[in-house]
Amino acid sequence: MVRPKKENRKEDILEAGLEVFAKRGYYNTTTALIAEKAGISQPYVFKFFKTKEELFIAALDRAFERILQTFENVEAAPDHLVTNMVAAYEELSESNPNEISLQVIGFSVTEEAVQQSMRRGLSRIKSYTLERFHAAGIPNANREVTTFLARGILCNISFFMDLPELIDDEQSR
Numbered sequence: 001m002v003r004p005k006k007e008n009r010k011e012d013i014l015e016a017g018l019e020v021f022a023k024r025g026y027y028n029t030t031t032a033l034i035a036e037k038a039g040i041s042q043p044y045v046f047k048f049f050k051t052k053e054e055l056f057i058a059a060l061d062r063a064f065e066r067i068l069q070t071f072e073n074v075e076a077a078p079d080h081l082v083t084n085m086v087a088a089y090e091e092l093s094e095s096n097p098n099e100i101s102l103q104v105i106g107f108s109v110t111e112e113a114v115q116q117s118m119r120r121g122l123s124r125i126k127s128y129t130l131e132r133f134h135a136a137g138i139p140n141a142n143r144e145v146t147t148f149l150a151r152g153i154l155c156n157i158s159f160f161m162d163l164p165e166l167i168d169d170e171q172s173r
Contacts, residue, residue, distance in 0.1 A: 010048045012038045017049075018059045022098035026056055026109045057117045060106050063099035064121030066092065068128055078136035082148060085129070089152060093159055104160040125149065 016038035020029050031052050035042040049055035070092045076084035093100045106118045126149060133141040133148075151167070158166035 009038075009040065009044070013040070013045055013048055013055070014058055014062065017055045018062070018098045018102060021056055021059060021105060022101035025105050026114070029056075031055070053111055053113055056102075056106075056109070057113060059099075060102055060114070060117050060121065063096070063102050064124060066096060066099060067121075067125055071125070071128060071132070078138065081132065081136045081138065082144065085132075085148070086151070089155070093155065097159065100156050101160050104156050122149070 013034065017029075017034045020034050020037050024033065029052065031045045032042045034052075034055065035045050038045075045055070049058065067089070070088050071085055074081070074084050074088050103118075103121075106114060109115070126145060129148060130141060130145045133145055138144050155167055158164055
């Protein structure tokens with residue numbers, strides 16, 4: 001099924017926003033830059049997103065939704081679940097690097113609506129992961145989820161700063 005032209009444009013704007021926010025950050029991005037990237041006029045952005053903040057939150061929500069979808073698609077025996085979820089997240093990081101950057105940027109945005117989106121996204125990931133770990137019978141599931149999330153955030157920072165030695169176990173030996 002082909003989406004209507006209007007929906008394609010909204011998608012184009014969202015994808016352009018993801019890319020521009022990831023490269024320039026929240027505060028250095030304007031809707032004019034996003035419009036230019038999407039190949040449309042700036043006023044047309046506002047037909048779909050009332051504010052830059054609303055567009056950023058939509059992009060951030062998409063990032064968190066893709067993470068959850070990635071984890072939901074992981075099929076593994078209980079003793080391989082954590083390893084397979086880490087591998088799936090690493091693959092997602094390679095295929096969607098702008099969304100990984102957006103999460104890191106989201107931590108620094110002080111606007112309450114953005115912080116609420118960050119809290120909501122991280123809480124959903126934690127709840128889902130905890131549910132999966134409990135269902136798999138992983139001992140100390142709460143602690144393992146905390147470690148899993150902390151490593152994911154460290155991976156995001158490592159990627160964002162182009163500092164692989166933060167997580168590369170081989171370089172620390």
